[in-house]
Amino acid sequence: xxxxxxxxxxxxxxxxxxxxxxxxxxxxxxxxxxxxxxxxxxxxxxxxxxxxxxxxxxxxxxxxxxxxxxxxxxxxxxxxxxxxxxxxxxxxxxxxxxxxxxxxxxxxxxxxxxxxxxxxxxxxxxxxxxxxxxxxxxxxxxxxxxxxxxxxxxxxxxxxxxxxxxxxxxxxxxxxxxxxxxxxxxxxxxxxxxxxxxxxxxxxxxxxxxxxxxxxxxxxxxxxxxxxxxxxxxxxxxxxxxxxxxxxxxxxxxxxxxxxxxxxxxxxxxxxxxxxxxxxxxxxxx
Numbered sequence: 710x711x712x713x714x715x716x717x718x719x720x721x722x723x724x725x726x727x728x729x730x731x732x733x734x735x736x737x738x739x740x741x742x743x744x745x746x747x748x749x750x751x752x753x754x755x756x757x758x759x760x761x762x763x764x765x766x767x768x769x770x771x772x773x774x775x776x777x778x779x780x781x782x783x784x785x786x787x788x789x790x791x792x793x794x795x796x797x798x799x800x801x802x803x804x805x806x807x808x809x810x811x812x813x814x815x816x817x818x819x820x821x822x823x824x825x826x827x828x829x830x831x832x833x834x835x836x837x838x839x840x841x842x843x844x845x846x847x848x849x850x851x852x853x854x855x856x857x858x859x860x861x862x863x864x865x866x867x868x869x870x871x872x873x874x875x876x877x878x879x880x881x882x883x884x885x886x887x888x889x890x891x892x893x894x895x896x897x898x899x900x901x902x903x904x905x906x907x908x909x910x911x912x913x914x915x916x917x918x919x920x921x922x923x924x925x926x927x928x929x930x931x932x933x934x935x936x937x938x939x940x941x942x943x944x945x946x947x948x949x950x951x952x953x954x955x956x957x958x959x960x961x962x963x964x965x966x967x968x969x970x971x972x973x974x975x976x977x978x979x980x981x982x983x984x985x986x987x988x989x990x991x992x993x994x995x
Contacts, residue, residue, distance in 0.1 A: 723748040725970040725983070726834060728958035729942040731784065732760025732803050734769055736968040736987045743983045744970060751827060751973075753942035753958055754782025754836030754897065756820075757804065760963045760990050763788075764806035764816075771819050781823050781859075782836040782943065783897040786868070789859070792817050795869035801991075821859045825896045826852035831975045832956075833934060837943040838899035838926035840879050840906040844933045851892045858889060877908040900944055902926050915946045927955050940973065945993070953977045965989025 723745050730737055730752065744750075756770055756779055757763035770779060779785075788804050790796035792813070798804060807813060826848050827834040833845045835852075843851070858867040867889070876890030883891060894910060901909040901923040909923050916925050925947075926932075927939065935954055942959035949969060950957035962968040967984040974980050 724751065724829060724973045725749070726751045726753055726832075726940045726956065726958060726973055728753060728960055728969040729755040729782065729945070729962060730757075730760070730766050730770075730968070731755050731963040732757050732763035732766050733962050733968065733987060733990065734760075734762040734765035736962050736985055737766060737769060739985045740968050740970055740983065743985060748776075750777040750970075751829060751834055751940075752777065752779035753834055753940060754780045755784045755942060755959075756782070757788055757807065758784035758802055760803060762806075763803050764810055767807060767816050767820070768812070771816060778827060779823050780827055780834050780836050781820075781825050781897065785820060785823070786871075786893065786897060789817060789821050789864075790868040790872070793865035793868050795865060796872065821864060822856075824852060825855055825893075829973060832938045832940050832973050834940045836897045836941060838895065838902075838941055839932075839934050839939060840895050840899070840902065840908075841904070841926070841929040841932040842879055842906050843895075845937045848896070848934065852896060855889050855892050855896075874910045877910060879906050897943075899926050900947075902929060904929055904931075913946060927957075938973075938975075940971070949982075951977075951980070951982075956980075960984065961993070962987045963991050964993045965991075 725748055727750055757767055791798050828849055839848050870886045871890055871893055873890055876894050879891050898910055899908055901912055901919050903922055909920050912918055938954050940956045945959045945961040949960050956971050958969045960967040960969045968987055970983045972981045
């Protein structure tokens with residue numbers, strides 16, 4: 710595992726992926742003081758929700774402009790659906806500041822124009838995971854299909870129909886909203902699946918809690934994205950995972966863990982971590 714680093718000065722257009730923020734603007738601000746003065750950032754989704762400052766966090770990431778981008782996470786898509794009036798707020802949501810903000814429409818427009826998958830050299834960034842049948846190129850293509858819907862004139866109607874646990878398996882013959890539901894569930898919610906790609910969308914524990922016949926998505930034999938480095942977040946109960954072809958960066962910032970930034974590089978030996986300790990805003994056992 711790469712060592713935890715302090716502020717670096719070797720910029721060289723360094724590219725860092727950052728784990729789930731979940732409305733923790735203070736932690737993001739602290740992390741940025743430890744990062745190179747000039748670097749590019751890629752956030753692995755869940756910018757908002759559960760933490761105390763979702764509005765400030767969303768504004769901060771958007772204000773980074775062209776040096777940063779973010780893939781959409783399940784909490785980000787949930788925010789868009791709540792704002793569209795097609796989904797109810799959850800009891801633990803911390804989205805009211807965004808929904809009441811004077812710049813609400815600008816922020817939501819920016820958010821729904823974020824990708825669901827990003828390719829950065831040998832790295833493929835998504836929020837949660839990828840199904841074993843999908844190649845990296847296919848992941849990007851499927852993500853683009855959903856992005857076109859989110860960025861289109863009927864985005865509210867799309868969000869009204871796209872949620873649902875029943876969309877738990879891929880079939881190349883799927884079309885329309887059924888196809889899009891599977892893509893959204895995989896890229897933003899996946900933890901466990903079977904060898905043939907059937908998803909379990911309820912279990913949130915670590916690998917020891919896998920239902921019978923299910924594996925963590927990244928351990929499924931023959932996964933077609935094993936030839937790239939998949940960079941994701943989402944799975945805070947799993948914590949940091951650093952392998953040659955896998956980087957999982959949700960280290961529980963909102964739960965009182967750490968916020969993690971990982972330098973992306975083709976050579977695993979050239980990768981490094983920068984982490985900051987975070988206040989506990991949510992109790993993971995509550």
